[in-house]
Amino acid sequence: MEPLLAVPGDPLDAREQLERTRREPVQRRVRHPQALPASKLASAGADWRTSSPTQIAWGLGYIKARYKDPCRAWAFWQRNHWY
Numbered sequence: 001m002e003p004l005l006a007v008p009g010d011p012l013d014a015r016e017q018l019e020r021t022r023r024e025p026v027q028r029r030v031r032h033p034q035a036l037p038a039s040k041l042a043s044a045g046a047d048w049r050t051s052s053p054t055q056i057a058w059g060l061g062y063i064k065a066r067y068k069d070p071c072r073a074w075a076f077w078q079r080n081h082w083y
Helices: 012-024 038-044 052-067 070-080
Strands: none
Touching: 038 052, 052 070
């Protein structure tokens, strides 16, 4: 049985998570957006280090700014296998 994915609005992280959970089925992981440097997330709120909603909001903003919507982000990943 596949574990449930808890990555709202981010099909890119969801695909990566699914591949990881197939390799490591015992551990359930919830992926939040990541950035290099991580301090980029600070633009979403002062609690960016500890708040899942803030991290997710930043990730959705990144998708909107770079790809316009999650469907275009997913299409980019399917063509290039990176994002």
